[in-house]
Amino acid sequence: MVLELDAKIPEGDLDTLWEKHKFDMKLVNPNNKRKFDIIVVGTGLAGASAAASLAELGYKVKAFTYHDSPRRAHSIAAQGGINAAKNYHGDGDSVFRLFYDTVKGGDYRSREENVYRLAEVSLNIIDQATAQGVPFAREYGGKLDNRSFGGAQVSRTFYARGQTGQQLLLGAYQSLARVVGLGQVEMHTRTEMLDVVVKDGRAVGIVTRNLITGEIESHSAHAVVLATGGYSNVYYLSTNAMACNATAIWRAHRRGAAFANPCYTQIHPTCIPSAEEFQSKLTLMSESLRNDGRIWVSKKAGDDRKANEIPESERDYYLERRYPAFGNLVPRDVASRNAEAMINEGKGVGPLKNGVYLDFADSIKRLGIDTIRERYGNLFEMYERITDENPYEVPMRIYPAPHYTMGGLWVDYHLMTNIPGLYAIGEANFSDHGANRLGASALMQGLADGYFVLPYTIGDYLAGMLGDPVVPTDDAAFTEVESEVTGRTNHWLSINGTRSADYFHRELGKIMIAHCGMSRNEAGLKQALIEIPALYEEFKKDVKVLGSAETFNQSLENVQRVDDYFQLAELMCLDALNREESCGGHYREESQTEDGEALRNDDDFAYVAAWEWTGDPGKAELTKEPLDFKNVKLSQRSYK
Amino acid sequence: MDLTLQVWRQAGPNAPGRLVDYPVKDISPDMSFLEMLDIVNEGLNAQGIEPIAFDHDCREGICGMCGLMINGLAHGPQLGTATCQLHMRKFKDGDTIVIEPWKAAGFPIVRDLAVDRSTFDRIIEAGGFITVPTGSASDANLTLVPKEVADWSMDAAACIGCGACVAACPNSAAQLFTAAKIAHLSLLPQGQPERWTRVEAMVDKMEEFFGSCTNHGECETACPKEISIDFIALMNKDYMKAKFKNRRLVSQTG
Numbered sequence: 001m002v003l004e005l006d007a008k009i010p011e012g013d014l015d016t017l018w019e020k021h022k023f024d025m026k027l028v029n030p031n032n033k034r035k036f037d038i039i040v041v042g043t044g045l046a047g048a049s050a051a052a053s054l055a056e057l058g059y060k061v062k063a064f065t066y067h068d069s070p071r072r073a074h075s076i077a078a079q080g081g082i083n084a085a086k087n088y089h090g091d092g093d094s095v096f097r098l099f100y101d102t103v104k105g106g107d108y109r110s111r112e113e114n115v116y117r118l119a120e121v122s123l124n125i126i127d128q129a130t131a132q133g134v135p136f137a138r139e140y141g142g143k144l145d146n147r148s149f150g151g152a153q154v155s156r157t158f159y160a161r162g163q164t165g166q167q168l169l170l171g172a173y174q175s176l177a178r179v180v181g182l183g184q185v186e187m188h189t190r191t192e193m194l195d196v197v198v199k200d201g202r203a204v205g206i207v208t209r210n211l212i213t214g215e216i217e218s219h220s221a222h223a224v225v226l227a228t229g230g231y232s233n234v235y236y237l238s239t240n241a242m243a244c245n246a247t248a249i250w251r252a253h254r255r256g257a258a259f260a261n262p263c264y265t266q267i268h269p270t271c272i273p274s275a276e277e278f279q280s281k282l283t284l285m286s287e288s289l290r291n292d293g294r295i296w297v298s299k300k301a302g303d304d305r306k307a308n309e310i311p312e313s314e315r316d317y318y319l320e321r322r323y324p325a326f327g328n329l330v331p332r333d334v335a336s337r338n339a340e341a342m343i344n345e346g347k348g349v350g351p352l353k354n355g356v357y358l359d360f361a362d363s364i365k366r367l368g369i370d371t372i373r374e375r376y377g378n379l380f381e382m383y384e385r386i387t388d389e390n391p392y393e394v395p396m397r398i399y400p401a402p403h404y405t406m407g408g409l410w411v412d413y414h415l416m417t418n419i420p421g422l423y424a425i426g427e428a429n430f431s432d433h434g435a436n437r438l439g440a441s442a443l444m445q446g447l448a449d450g451y452f453v454l455p456y457t458i459g460d461y462l463a464g465m466l467g468d469p470v471v472p473t474d475d476a477a478f479t480e481v482e483s484e485v486t487g488r489t490n491h492w493l494s495i496n497g498t499r500s501a502d503y504f505h506r507e508l509g510k511i512m513i514a515h516c517g518m519s520r521n522e523a524g525l526k527q528a529l530i531e532i533p534a535l536y537e538e539f540k541k542d543v544k545v546l547g548s549a550e551t552f553n554q555s556l557e558n559v560q561r562v563d564d565y566f567q568l569a570e571l572m573c574l575d576a577l578n579r580e581e582s583c584g585g586h587y588r589e590e591s592q593t594e595d596g597e598a599l600r601n602d603d604d605f606a607y608v609a610a611w612e613w614t615g616d617p618g619k620a621e622l623t624k625e626p627l628d629f630k631n632v633k634l635s636q637r638s639y640k
Numbered sequence: 641m642d643l644t645l646q647v648w649r650q651a652g653p654n655a656p657g658r659l660v661d662y663p664v665k666d667i668s669p670d671m672s673f674l675e676m677l678d679i680v681n682e683g684l685n686a687q688g689i690e691p692i693a694f695d696h697d698c699r700e701g702i703c704g705m706c707g708l709m710i711n712g713l714a715h716g717p718q719l720g721t722a723t724c725q726l727h728m729r730k731f732k733d734g735d736t737i738v739i740e741p742w743k744a745a746g747f748p749i750v751r752d753l754a755v756d757r758s759t760f761d762r763i764i765e766a767g768g769f770i771t772v773p774t775g776s777a778s779d780a781n782l783t784l785v786p787k788e789v790a791d792w793s794m795d796a797a798a799c800i801g802c803g804a805c806v807a808a809c810p811n812s813a814a815q816l817f818t819a820a821k822i823a824h825l826s827l828l829p830q831g832q833p834e835r836w837t838r839v840e841a842m843v844d845k846m847e848e849f850f851g852s853c854t855n856h857g858e859c860e861t862a863c864p865k866e867i868s869i870d871f872i873a874l875m876n877k878d879y880m881k882a883k884f885k886n887r888r889l890v891s892q893t894g
Contacts, residue, residue: 071761076698076702077700127778141784144780144781174764180765241703544686552693555685
C-alpha cells in the first residue's frame, strides 16, 4: 500500500499564508473547548508549552512524562540560545532572512511554508518568554542582548548565560505548573507511553506504564500529541540525556504513522572528546563558543607537542582558511566534517588524538578574561570538571558528537501525522530543519510548535468532532493494545540471557557511528544492514533483565528502548542508502564536490522520504513528498 | 583504583532498607561517579543481583535528576558540582564510599537511591510562575530590565531543583529552593503584579512538607549551582511584608 500524504499546505503568498490560514481554519467555541480531551506526551519545550497553552484555551489536557517532574526534560540542557528575527540590533535581520537562512542551512530539504511560519512566530516566542520572566541577557540600558551563531551573518540569538534551554524550559514548566495547580491539566509523572491506540483510522489514546508500580494503563482522548524529542541515543554515545528515547515515535510509526527522513542526524561540532570505553554519554559545549574561540590543529600530522609549544606559524586555523566569509561560524555539518577530516589526516589532538583545539587565547587578549568569564564561565567550569584542564590557560579539545535528529514523524502543515488525531511537535517531527538544523533553532521550533502553531491547528481537527465522546478504555481497541504491551514487558524478564541491554546498545552504537555517522557510503550502509539485524537477533536471545514488572525497574525501562532503537537503526540505514546524494548532515561519500563539500542532487532527491511500517524495519516502504521551492533559489551552499 | 562502596538498598517505598557493601575494582580516575555506578550495576546484573536504582539523566549537571548523599555530603565532596559531574579523581585508591539517597520526609524513597521530589512541583504550582497566557505578551523590549537586575535574577533562576538543599539541611527545610524561585521572579519587573501573593502562597505550601530554616547555611554549601542564602533573607522580608500588603489587598476588594 502506498501512503497518501497530503501536506495540506494552503495556497497563497508566503508572507500572508499563515495569517490567512489561521482565519480559514475551523474554530472551537470557548465553551466547547472543555468538551475535548487532549493527551500530550512529553513535557520538554514543545510538550510543556503545548500543554500549558491548550489548557489556557480551555481544553482538558492530560500530560505525561517519564521523569519525576516536567522540569527535567532534556530541552533543559540547551546552552547557547534561541533565534528570533527581531532585528533589535539593526543589522539587517528580517523574517525573510531568518526563513532564508534556515532553508539554506537545512540544505534545501525542508518545506518553505513551514519554515516561513517558524520565522514569523519566532518574534512572539521572545515576547512570551520575556513576559514569563525568562532572565535573558540584557544590555546596560535594559534592552535585550543578542549574539551571533553558526550559519548566520546577523546577531539574532537571545540567550540566558549558557543556560538558555533551562530558562526557557522553566518558563514553559512554570506556565504548565500554573494550570496544573488550577486543575486544568492532569499531570502524570514517572509514566512512560508504550503505545498509541488507533481505532477506525484515528488516534484515540495511549497505553502507558507507571514506572513506580509497573501498572499498565490506558488513557483516552480526542487527540494525542507526541512531543517526545529525538533519537540520537541510537548511537549510544550522544549528547542526549540517558533516558531520551524513540519509543513513543517508533510505536506510533508501527501503528501507521510515516517516519520521515530518518537518516538526517546532526553531529554537533563542539563536544568534549570521549575518553574510554566506560564513557556513558558525550557532553556538549555550546556552539556559542565558536563566536570567540578559534579552531585549529597543528599543520603537521602526528605532532606530539603541547598546544602552547606550537608556534603561530605552525598552526592551521582550517575553518578560517577554507571558509573566510564564515570562518569559525560555518554551519554545524560543515564544522563537524572538517574536524573529522583533520583527525583522519592524523592531526587530532589530546591523548587519544581524537579532538581539535578550540582556543580562546586571542579573545582573552582582545576582550579581557572577565568578559570571557561572563560569556562562557559556566561552560569553562564544566569543561574543567570533566577533563581536569583549565580552558583559560590551555585550549579546549573538542570533537563532533551525535546531537539532534532532523528526521522524525512525518507531519502536515498542521503538525498532524498521517494518522488523524495524532500530532507530533518539536524534535519528534521532521518538519522545519531540512537536512541540517542551525544552532539556536531547536528551542525556537519546539516553542513555536507548542505555543503558536499546534494550539491553532488542533482546533481545526477537533471542531469536526463536537459531541463525539472519547473511546472508552474498556473498548477492545484499548484492551488489545494493553495486553500486547503487558506481554512485551513480561517477555523481557523471561529471556534471562547473559548480557545487559546496555552492552547491546553500546555495540549497536558502534555500528551506527561507523556506517551511518558523519559520512556514509553504500558499502558501509549495506554492511550495517547485515550487522544490525544479526546483533538484534542476539539481543533478543541473550539479553538479561532482572527484577519484576511490578516495581520501579530501570533495566526493564531501558531494554524496551533499546529494542526500539534496533528497529529504528535499520530504518535509518535504509533511508541513508536510498538517498544517494549529500545534503546537510547526510554526507554520502559518493556525492561530493571537487573540494570535498556535500553535493546535492536536486533533480532526483528534492523530496521528503516518508517510510511506512511493513512489519520488517529493513523492508519499510517509501513514499516521496516532493519539495517545491518558489521563494528560495536552490544553490550549492557556500560559506566561503 | 579499588574501592569499597556501602550502598543503601531498599526494595520499595515501604520496605526496610540497609547499607550493603560492594567491593569495586579497577576504577579509572577519569570516570564520573555515575559511570562508576554503571560499572557496578553491570557487574551486579551479570551476577544475577538486581542493579542499584538511582536517578540520573542529562549527566551535564543541569536537569537536576541526580542526587546522592556521598559520605554524608549532598552531591559529594566537590563544591558547586552535581553528582553527575563529580569525577572519581576526587577519591583515593582504597577509599570506602557511603552512598545514600536524599533523606527527608518531604522526599519519600521510591527505591534504593531514587526519591520522590514531587513536593517541589507542588510549591511551584502554588505560585512559582508569572501569569501570562500564551499570546498575551507585548513586545519584549517594552519591558526594560537593568542588566544588574537581570543578572541577579538569573543567579537565582539557575536552581536545578535537585533537592540537595533539603538533603543537606539538618531540618530538611526547602527554603533555598523556594527562595530562589521567588527571587528569580520577584526581582524582575514582570514579576511585580503577583509578588505578594506569590511569596505567601509558596511559603505556605512549602511549610506543608518541609522543616523550618534555622540559618545553618548547609544548603548554600551543598548547592551545585552555588545559590546564595541571601535569597532566603529576601524571601523572609517579602513574606513578612506580604502579610501586611495582602491584608490591604483583601480590604480593598471587600
